[in-house]
Amino acid sequence: MANTEHGASIEINEEEIDQICEEFGNREGAVVQILQTIQEKYGYVPAEVLERVGEDLGIPHSKMFGVLTFYSQFYQEPRGKFILKVCVGTACHVRGAGLLVDKIKENLHIEAGENTEDMMFTLEPVACLGSCALAPMAMVNGNTFGKLSADKMLDLIHQYKEEASSDNQEAVPAS
């Protein structure tokens, strides 16, 4: 069991971790891929899992921790349901990406890298998503949105909020 910052816990199946490591032949060279696979599964890399992977591969924990923290796309904490990746690359910067980031911070009361309290959104400014002609742009869970403005950004957040609440309603069985 791993505790998240909000007290919720997720079940960690050690056998499953071993299996993932085995799929990659327990090779030291595959450690980045193993961690990526694990993150895809849990949404982040819990501390216990990191230790387990180190044991399986015979890599000291210090080194495992070094690799994990080197790359910006590994997370040690759980993240929101929707990841707001706002591009702050050159072209987006020139066309006002900073305003988008400020608007999100102000509206959702979070700083860069933080989650909203309800774990709905995570703000993640990223360097260049490679669609500079449509600057400023953002990517939400893999969907790209171009030519944004602060207001359009708020609309987008609103849409995702609605989507989430309608999903929840569907999940409740009709009585």
Next chain:
Amino acid sequence: MLTETVEEMAAGLFRDVTIPTIHIGMATCGLAAGARSILELVERELEKRGIEARIVPTGCIGMCHNEPLVDITMPGKYRVSYRNVKALIIPQIFDAHFVKGDFAKKYAICQIPIGGHSPYEGLPLMNETNFFKGQVKIVSSRCGLIDPSSIEDYIATNGYKALRKMLTSMTPEMVIEEMTKSGMRGRGGGGFYTGLKWKLTRQSPGDEKYVVCNADEGDPGAFMDRSILEGDPHSVLEGMLAAAYAIGNTKKGYIYCRAEYPLAIRRLRKAIDDAKEKNFLGDNILGTDFSFDITIKEGAGAYVCGEETALLASLMGERGMPWPKPPFPAQKGVWGKPTVINNVETLGNVGHIILGGGDWYASYGSEKTKGTKTFALTGSIKNSGLIEVPAGTPLRSIVFDIGGGMLEKKIPFKAAQLGGPSGGCIPASGLDTPVDFENVVAAGAIMGSGGIVIMDEASCIVDTAKFFLKFTQDESCGECTPCRVGSKIMLDILTRITEGQGQEGDLDELIRLSMYVKSNSLCGLGAAAPNPVLSTIRYFREEYEAHIRDKHCPGTVCANLIKYVVIEEDCTTCGLCEPVCPTGSVTWDKGEVAHINLETCIRCKACVDACKFRAII
């Protein structure tokens, strides 16, 4: 040139097609502009009208500013491109083609020739438009023309022909010879001769060698590799096959792609699977004893991994820290074995070079930079997008002919930033610089991987230098002190300057530190980190001095240095600015010119945006 390649390739694509074809640009730029919903609308409209047509998702043809793009090809006719397609105009376009047998003049940009088909009257050909006129498409020739997820489309456009030619009629030495003749230099920015790199790796002793494709395109403002990977993934595989064949003893290759490019990774996966099925990859390729396989490795978010030795470290599961060269990857690369590492664009060109010959490729370009180069043209420019031009094309023609000039006509050109965080700014006086490796360096920037960001007079040079330095500072891996600490001190100074706390002597200190960081850093990232600062001090010293001495930001970007004033002559006394001010600093009475209290103003720019008459600056 442009027309011939495109015409010939397109002919292959439409050989057996008897029904209308609708191409929709579905690269990341198209998707960001809403191509997915356009695709649904097109499907619905076809169904409603009972029309049988092929819908082909395609890559990026380069006109990102015109996305979403929809192209219609009627049987036997040229392909018509429509720009900025919205829900409302789809029925009009359909009416024109399917009812009147014509095209919709109002929305069409140009027509793309197809060998054996006939043109429409009254619509410019692709190569007659300003955007395409100066371009020569080699590596990007298939992008936007073919369905990138269809290996059949690739084969129909001369794909895997180079592989066949190589395996049946060329020795590895002959392949290297063609690459040498072509004069191809690494398109990732390094500019090392590709033929020589392959030759050195071939000569390195070892019974196990590797080919690595560097697809970790991390420069902000650069998306050439993304466009190629999303628009023509097989060309990169074919280039890797050629490298493997040329260096010998190679059974395995890796593509290291940044994780921010999910679509590129999906397209590559599909391409590899399809190529395996057709035996262009795998064991005993096309019945020969040549075997080669490719694995994709996803990056995990570290800019420094674009540096080749850092990339190799990351590939082997380590922290992506660069190592000092020598040993070069050609001697000791992946798992300590000789390795060829080439950039996406370099590899994408290889098939074309083998088919057309090294001499043909070298007939384009300038004296020391042969062939073509792709650029991502962005910023305050009208036609932003992906372009491919012969090396040595003057910057002026890239900006004003192909790029269509400034985004806002009234605000003049200030500088072009080339080469991203390792590059520099070229001012208006340098517009005639031929864009190739040597000349751009002489002008104080680097050609780099191909990002060109255009800045107008409303942008701030100091802020731009700060932006890039902040980027490299964030991405510094921390291994060597000059880069880790030096860039931090430089950033602190720049931040002070932009906040109005600049002091006399700051510029000399910045130059001194720049020289130190440049000459003492371990890898390319650190060695190039001061470039944006040095080139801007060289050309825009007065602007730095205005920040330091007069506490004034001429581009009105640095918030602390802005003093908003109302221009009395332009103020229509409408009062729109008053209610938007969050601090009540704008005062206005009916019929009176507004006034801004600078004591309480927080420089949020709300009044500037609210004023429709541009009376507040």
